[in-house]
Structure formats: structure tokens, C-alpha cells
Amino acid sequence: MSGKDHSEATKLLEIEDLAVEFQIGRREVLRAVDGVSLAIDAGEVVGLVGESGSGKTTLGKAVVGLREVAGGRVLYRGEALPRRYRPSDFREVARKIQMIFQDPSSSLNPRMTAGEIVGEGSRIQGMGRKEVEAKVVDWFDRVGLSEGFRSRYPHELSGGQRQRLGIARALILEPAFVVCDEPLSALDVSVQAQIVNLLRDLKQSMGLTLLFIAHDLSMVRYFSDRIAVLYRGALVEVGPSEDVFFRPQHPYTQLLIGSNPEPDPRHERSRKRRASAEPASEPIAEGGCSFADRCPEVMERCRSEVPRLTEQSGKDRHRVACFLFGPT
Amino acid sequence: MNALLSIENLSVEFDTHGGVVHAVRDVSLAAYPGETVAVVGESGCGKTVTFQSVMGLIPMPPGRITAGEVTWRGDRMHLGRSAGRDLRGTEIGMIFQDPMSSLNPTMRIGDQIAEPLQVHRGKSRRQALSQAVSLLDQARIHAPERCAKQYPFELSGGMLQRAMIAMAIACEPAMLIADEPTTALDVTIQSDILDLLADLQQRKGMTIVLVTHDLGVVARVADRVAVMYAGQIVESGTVDDVFYRPAHPYTVGLKAALPARSIDPGRDLEPIAGTPPDLFAPPAGCGYFMRCPRAMRVCEGHPPDLVSLEAGHVSRCWLHHDYAADVSLDQA
Numbered sequence: 124m125s126g127k128d129h130s131e132a133t134k135l136l137e138i139e140d141l142a143v144e145f146q147i148g149r150r151e152v153l154r155a156v157d158g159v160s161l162a163i164d165a166g167e168v169v170g171l172v173g174e175s176g177s178g179k180t181t182l183g184k185a186v187v188g189l190r191e192v193a194g195g196r197v198l199y200r201g202e203a204l205p206r207r208y209r210p211s212d213f214r215e216v217a218r219k220i221q222m223i224f225q226d227p228s229s230s231l232n233p234r235m236t237a238g239e240i241v242g243e244g245s246r247i248q249g250m251g252r253k254e255v256e257a258k259v260v261d262w263f264d265r266v267g268l269s270e271g272f273r274s275r276y277p278h279e280l281s282g283g284q285r286q287r288l289g290i291a292r293a294l295i296l297e298p299a300f301v302v303c304d305e306p307l308s309a310l311d312v313s314v315q316a317q318i319v320n321l322l323r324d325l326k327q328s329m330g331l332t333l334l335f336i337a338h339d340l341s342m343v344r345y346f347s348d349r350i351a352v353l354y355r356g357a358l359v360e361v362g363p364s365e366d367v368f369f370r371p372q373h374p375y376t377q378l379l380i381g382s383n384p385e386p387d388p389r390h391e392r393s394r395k396r397r398a399s400a401e402p403a404s405e406p407i408a409e410g411g412c413s414f415a416d417r418c419p420e421v422m423e424r425c426r427s428e429v430p431r432l433t434e435q436s437g438k439d440r441h442r443v444a445c446f447l448f449g450p451t
Numbered sequence: 452m453n454a455l456l457s458i459e460n461l462s463v464e465f466d467t468h469g470g471v472v473h474a475v476r477d478v479s480l481a482a483y484p485g486e487t488v489a490v491v492g493e494s495g496c497g498k499t500v501t502f503q504s505v506m507g508l509i510p511m512p513p514g515r516i517t518a519g520e521v522t523w524r525g526d527r528m529h530l531g532r533s534a535g536r537d538l539r540g541t542e543i544g545m546i547f548q549d550p551m552s553s554l555n556p557t558m559r560i561g562d563q564i565a566e567p568l569q570v571h572r573g574k575s576r577r578q579a580l581s582q583a584v585s586l587l588d589q590a591r592i593h594a595p596e597r598c599a600k601q602y603p604f605e606l607s608g609g610m611l612q613r614a615m616i617a618m619a620i621a622c623e624p625a626m627l628i629a630d631e632p633t634t635a636l637d638v639t640i641q642s643d644i645l646d647l648l649a650d651l652q653q654r655k656g657m658t659i660v661l662v663t664h665d666l667g668v669v670a671r672v673a674d675r676v677a678v679m680y681a682g683q684i685v686e687s688g689t690v691d692d693v694f695y696r697p698a699h700p701y702t703v704g705l706k707a708a709l710p711a712r713s714i715d716p717g718r719d720l721e722p723i724a725g726t727p728p729d730l731f732a733p734p735a736g737c738g739y740f741m742r743c744p745r746a747m748r749v750c751e752g753h754p755p756d757l758v759s760l761e762a763g764h765v766s767r768c769w770l771h772h773d774y775a776a777d778v779s780l781d782q783a
Contacts, residue, residue, distance in 0.1 A: 174637035281726060311493035311664065316708035316722035323719070338638065341667075345710030345720070364716065382642035384667030386709055388690040391671040 135165040135200060135332045136186070136220075136300050142194030143178070143185045155181040157356040158195070160432070165299070168326065168333045170347030170364065172340060172379065178356040179336045180225075183302040186334065187222045188213060199300065217244060221293040225305035228285055231277040231292070238263075238273030241291045248296065262291040266321060283314035287321065294325060304336045319346060340383040344368040349440070352376045355413040358432055362441030372435065372443045375414045412445070420447055453525060454481035455626055455658050456505075456543075461519030463497075463504045466512060470731045474500045476682035477518070482626065487652065487659040489669040489690075492679035495727060498662045501679075502628050506545065507534030540567045544619030548631035550611035554603045560587070561599025564618045571622050586617040591647055609640035613647070620651060627652075630662040645672050666709060670694060675763070678702050681728050681738030684757070688764030698766035700743045737769065745770060 143156040156178045163169050173179050184190040186197055188208040197204045199219055205212045224230035231240055242259045250258070263270055266287040277285055286306060293301060303322070307315045319342070326333060337343050343350055343364070350367040352360040352375065360373040371377045384391065411426040412418070418425065424446055432444040463475035475497040482488050490498045503509045505521050511532050521528045523538060535543065547553045555563055564586055565579035574582065580599065587595035590613040603611060612632060619627055629648065633641035649672060652659055661673060669676050670690060677687035678701065686699040697703045707721040714720075725742040728734050737743070737750040749769050758771040769775060 174639060283726070312666070312705055313493065313708050313723035314726075316720035317724075319710075320719050320722060340638065341710045341712065344712075345714060345716050368712075378639055382639045384638075384642070384645075384665065384671040385712055386666035386670050386694065386706065387711065388670040388694050390712070391667075 133165045134162045134198075135167075136163045136334075137198040137201075138162070138182075138186065138195070139198065140195035141182070141185060141192065141197065143181050143190050144193040154193075155356055156185065159353070159356075159358055160195075161351055161358065161361065163300075163332055163334065165332055166330055167349065168335055168347045170343035170350045171334055171336045171353060172338065172343055172350060173353035174338075174379075176355075177353045179353055180304055182353065183222065183304050183334060183336050186300075187220050187302055188216055189222070214247060217298070218248065218296050219298050220300045220302070221296065221298040222302040222304060223286075223289050223293045223306045226309050228277060228282075228309075231285065231288060233277055235276075236273065237268070237275050237277065237280065237288050240277070240288060241273075241295055244292065244296050258295055262295050265325070266291045267317075281314075282310050283317060286310060286314075286318050290318075290321065290325070294329070294331075297329065299330075300332045300334075302334045302336065305338065306335075307337065307339065307342060315342070322346075340368065340380060341385060352379065357413060357444070358442075359414065359444045360442065361432065362435075362443075363439065366441050372441070372448055373414075373445050374418045374420050374447070378417075422446060452483050454522070455484050455524060456660070457481040457522045458501070458505060459520045459522075461501065461504070461521065462517045463500055463509070464515050464517050465509075466515070473730050473733050474682055475504065476733060478679075478682075478684055480677055480684065480687070482658050482660050484625070484658055485652070485656050486674045487649075487661060487672050489661040489663060489673035489676040490679060491663055491666060491669050491676055493664060493727065495730070496679040497682040498679050499630055502630065502660065502662060505530070505535060506539060506543065506628070507532065507536055540624070541571045541622045542624055543626045543628060544622070544624040545628045546612070546615045546619050546630070546632050548634045550608070550615040551603060553615060554611065556603050558602070559599065560601055560603065560606070560614050564599070564614070564621055567618065567621045582621070583617070586621055587614065589620070589651070590614065590617040591643075592617075608636050609644065612636065612640075612644055616644075616647065616651070620655070620657070623655065624657065626658040626660065628660045628662070631664070632661070633668065634663070634665070641668070648672070666694075666705065678705075681733065682730055683738055683767065685739065685768070686764075686766045688761070692761065692764040696764070698760055698764065698771065699739075699768050700745050700770070701739045702766075704742075704744075737767070747775070 138159055138161045141156055141159045142154060145153045145155055147153050159182060171179050181190055185192055192206040204216060238259050241262055242255045245255045245258055260270060263273060268284060268287050307318055310318060335347055347364050349362060350364050351358055354375050360367060360376045367376060368380060371380045410429060412430050415421050415425040430444045430446050432442045435441045435443060435448060458478060458480045461475055461478045465472045465474055478501050492498045500509060504516055516530050521530060528534060561580055561583045564583035568574045568579040568582055569576060584595045584599050587598050592598045592610060592613050633644050636644065648659060651657060663669060673690050676690050676693050677684045680701050686693060686702045693702060697706060704723040708723055710720060723742050728738055728741060734740055736752045737755050740746050740750045747769060755767050755769045757765045757767045759765050
């Protein structure tokens with residue numbers, strides 16, 4: 124889906140050495156995202172995977188301005204976005220970058236009708252009533268909701284319908300970049316496929332660029348051009364989907380892909396899996412690889428040095444942060 | 452072999468403000484000693500209610516078992532408000548999706564695991580507590596003594612589910628009912644929990660009934676599987692039957708909707724159009740009629756029966772009827 128020649132492709136969004144912190148208690152600070160760098164080409168879908176607490180959602184929220192940036196920066200078409208958004212910044216950025224949330228029932232205002240929810244963004248942008256209404260009607264059609272739903276409240280809709288509403292709400296301002304945070308997790312299998320196809324159609328017709336955050340690895344592989352693997356706030360592997368899914372390099376990615384159950388009994392029976400996925404209780408040593416305490420291949424060096432994300436020789440855009448690979 | 456648990460023609464209804472919901476409609480299912488049988492379906496299909504009603508875990512009223520018979524080791528079970536009470540915890544252990552809400556937040560883990568041993572096995576508190584530690588160890592918790600002294604909020608989701616498993620197997624039950632046991636967990640932790648269940652099953656010869664929405668999990672652990680839709684079992688058989696020779700259009704549709712590893716990412720998934728029927732007024736004919744790409748006129752008004760295709764492989768569809776012999780199922 125993305126351009127074949129990457130040197131030609133234009134970078135739409137660049138995340139540079141991004142850090143996001145949370146104050147916990149008076150003194151302690153938790154670095155939820157720590158030094159993440161990722162450039163996303165126009166028209167590309169990058170899947171972001173990692174376990175709960177790895178910082179996926181926090182990273183996504185920092186990109187759309189819902190979390191303050193503690194270090195590094197985010198560039199949109201080469202221009203730096205604010206570290207901390209003022210209301211006027213949101214009005215500005217909302218036309219370029221939007222977010223689709225995991226749980227449409229908790230991200231949609233329960234006191235607004237479906238039509239009001241979808242039209243709110245345009246209204247805030249200062250569009251006239253007639254114009255807003257015409258756009259809302261158009262968007263209900265584009266996401267496959269019948270017009271009668273405009274006067275309904277979110278709780279009157281099914282999960283799939285609510286997610287369609289969430290998509291219309293995010294896309295009505297015609298952003299170029301959309302962060303999709305687990306948009307399928309709350310949905311049943313048969314509905315998931317409907318929503319994925321809808322997202323794909325809209326991506327094609329609008330030329331969208333997506334950061335697709337999800338935990339369903341099979342779906343991420345299917346939907347994304349590249350996969351980025353996040354572990355404890357840092358990227359451990361980034362590469363083309365098929366490479367990362369079928370030939371994972373980093374021991375954590377191998378564990379992740381190796382744990383993904385697939386609807387194929389023969390494949391599951393033949394699978395050999397490493398056990399012991401849960402981290403040991405000892406805290407990780409400062410300045411070492413964050414996966415060292417769970418890694419089956421751990422070496423002396425991993426406990427004292429942090430591996431950098433390095434390009435794999437001979438592999439186009441496949442980067443791994445592990446001492447097993449790359450320069451010594 | 453005789454079934455350990457056998458459910459025959461079970462129907463369950465709920466009174467709600469909107470009317471009567473026919474949640475489970477004529478479900479028959481058996482679990483044999485030592486096997487893992489999975490019940491798979493989407494939300495609202497009745498998979499959870501089926502087992503909760505057998506175990507006396509649905510509130511009555513508003514719930515009501517309107518038909519059916521359940522036998523345990525060949526003996527007919529009482530199905531009322533106290534259904535399954537004398538089997539719960541001793542013969543049948545249960546674990547649920549959200550261990551945090553199934554555990555008592557104000558009680559230490561060790562005490563909670565010790566409780567069934569004191570109640571059902573007449574152990575002293577001391578004996579029960581030391582056995583609780585050994586059970587936590589069997590559930591592969593690293594520091595079982597320390598864990599026994601902790602409260603639920605101090606443990607991670609994976610640890611809590613291990614603690615739940617330790618509690619469920621405390622009295623060495625013959626059967627474990629696991630209702631979405633790994634749905635709230637990360638995929639790596641899920642894998643560990645599934646391995647643990649398989650290992651316990653082998654060592655203790657336990658029968659496992661796994662209720663899940665995840666076909667990947669079914670493929671990984673189950674011997675047999677029953678697919679539920681709109682309160683009914685629409686297909687059941689060995690996992691190989693159901694995954695490689697799906698006979699019911701719903702099963703075929705579910706498989707085609709999933710992004711399998713063999714799928715070309717350039718191809719669209721094939722979603723199942725529409726939504727499940729309203730169980731306030733279940734359809735007169737086949738429950739899948741409205742969404743089925745192969746629907747025929749007969750399907751609308753006449754409910755299909757379960758048809759036996761091969762040994763142990765059944766499907767509830769008119770396409771298997773003799774008159775439809777020349778119609779074949781397109782397999783995606």
C-alpha cells in the first residue's frame with residue numbers, strides 16, 4: 124500500500140526521541156514512553172503492538188496532543204507540534220490529526236445525539252449550521268449508518284454502530300493522520316471485519332495515514348504496512364509487517380508472535396513455544412535492556428548497556444534493538 | 452464412554468423490562484472425562500448463560516430454566532435456584548474472565564484458597580493454608596508463600612488468574628469450567644495460562660469446558676468445539692472437523708472474517724453482514740437466516756434440526772437436507 128521507493132516517500136509524521144512522563148506520588152516520575160523515534164510515510168499504516176502498560180496508548184495520545192510531551196518532539200509535515208496544547212492548538216491540529224478510540228461507549232458524550240457528536244468538530248471549526256448538517260448527513264452515509272440514527276443517543280447503538288460513529292466523528296474534519304487506538308477490541312469477530320474493511324476503504328479514498336494501535340497481532344499484520352513493537356515504553360523492533368510477523372528478530376517479538384493463538388488447529392499443535400512470559404519479580408537494573416529479566420537469550424552485556432534500535436543489514440527498514448543483532 | 456456432564460435440550464429465559472429474552476434455546480452438549488470441549492460464539496449467543504444456569508449462578512428470578520435436563524456422572528441434577536450447589540467447588544471448579552471481580556478484595560489470597568478446603572474437606576485452617584501455598588506453587592506462582600499473604604489488588608492480572616486456578620483446583624475437581632479465562636490478559640500471559648491449564652489437565656485427568664469468543668484459543672487447546680449462535684448450538688465436532696470442514700454457514704462466515712496467517716493482506720476480509728437476531732422474539736426459522744449468504748426460502752419459517760454429517764460432527768442447517776443435496780457450501 125505504501126510507496127515502493129521509500130526514499131521518494133514523504134514523511135507525514137515524525138516522532139523524534141519522544142518521552143512522556145507521569146507524576147506518581149510527590150517525587151516519583153514514571154516514564155511511560157521513553158525515547159521513541161518513528162517516522163511515518165504519507166499513506167502508510169503503521170501497526171503499534173505491545174502488552175498492556177507498554178505505553179502504546181500513551182504514545183498515541185501524545186501524538187494527538189492529549190498527553191504532554193516531556194522530551195523529544197512530534198513533527199507533522201516537518202513542522203513541530205506543540206509540546207503542551209492550548210485550546211487554540213487543538214482547534215488547529217484537529218484538522219490534521221485525529222484519534223479513534225477503543226471503547227466508543229466511553230469516548231462518546233452520552234448526552235449528545237449521534238448527529239451532534241459527529242457535527243461537533245465542524246461546528247467548533249466555525250462552520251455554519253446548514254453546512255455542518257450536510258456534512259453530517261454525508262458522513263453517516265460514508266460510515267454506513269442510516270440517517271435515522273442521527274437523533275439517537277450512543278447507548279441506543281450497538282458496539283459496531285458506535286464504532287462507526289467514532290470513525291465519522293474523527294474523520295469529518297478530513298485529517299491526514301489518524302491514531303486508531305484499539306478500534307476493534309470491543310467488537311465481535313463478524314463486526315471487526317466490517318469495521319476493518321470500512322477503515323481500509325476510507326484510508327484509500329481519503330489517502331489517510333494511520334497509526335494502528337492493537338493487541339491482535341494477526342489483525343495488525345493484515346492491516347499494517349509496518350509493525351512497531353513497543354516494550355516498556357521503548358521500541359524494540361520496527362519493520363515491514365510480513366518480516367516482523369513471519370520472521371521476528373527481537374526475543375520479545377518472538378515471544379509475542381509465538382504466543383499469538385491462530386484459528387488453525389494443525390498450526391497450533393505444531394507450535395513450539397517458550398514458557399515463562401511473566402517478568403521475574405526483581406526490578407530491572409538501571410541502564411540495561413528492559414527485556415533482560417524475561418529474555419531467554421540474555422547476555423552479560425544486556426544488564427549494563429541499553430541496546431539501540433539498529434538497522435538490520437540487507438533488510439529494508441527492519442530495525443531491532445538487541446545485542447544479538449547489529450554491530451558489536 | 453459415559454459423559455461426565457451432559458446437558459440435554461436446555462432452554463433458559465430472562466424476564467427483563469423489554470420482555471422475555473430467550474437466551475438459551477434447546478442446547479444439548481456433553482463433556483467426556485479428560486477432554487477439553489470449547490463453546491465458542493459471539494457476545495450474547497448464550498455460551499456463558501448455558502453453564503451459569505447449570506451451576507446455579509443465574510439469579511432466579513429474573514432467570515428461568517424452562518426446559519431441559521442435566522446429568523452429572525449419569526445422575527440427574529436438580530436445576531433450580533440451588534442448582535449445582537453440591538458440585539460447585541468440589542466436583543466442578545470454575546474460573547472467570549475477570550479474576551479481580553471474582554475474588555474477595557478484603558481477604559488474603561491464601562485464605563481465599565484455603566476456604567473451600569476448610570468448608571468441603573474439613574481441613575484445619577493451618578492445614579488448609581499450607582495446602583493453599585502448594586496449590587499456588589502448582590499454578591506456577593514464583594513466590595507462593597508471599598503471594599498467599601497478599602491481597603488481590605497487589606497482584607497482576609496474570610497472577611490473579613493463576614490464583615483463581617489454584618482455588619478452582621483446590622478440591623481436585625473432575626471438571627473445570629473456564630469462562631473466557633484469558634480474555635483480559637496479554638497474549639503472552641494468555642499463552643502461559645493456557646499451557647498451565649493443559650498441564651494441570653494432563654496431570655489430574657481433569658475435564659475442561661472452555662467458554663470463549665476466540666477461535667485461536669479454541670484451535671490451541673480444544674479437542675471438540677461447539678459453535679453457538681443466537682442461543683443455539685449451530686455446529687459441533689472435533690476441532691479438525693469444525694475448522695477444516697466447517698458445515699454451517701455461520702462457522703464458514705466466522706472463519707472468513709478472521710485475518711488468518713494465510714490471507715493476502717491485499718484482500719478484503721469477508722465480514723458477516725448485519726447483526727444477530729433479537730432474542731426477545733427469536734426468529735421462527737433459522738436464527739442465522741437474516742445474515743446467511745446461502746439462505747433459502749425454507750430457512751425463514753422452519754427451524755432446521757441438527758443433522759449428523761460424520762461421526763460426532765453435527766450442523767443445524769437446511770443445506771444438509773436431502774432436498775438441498777445439489778447445493779454445496781462455498782468454503783472461503
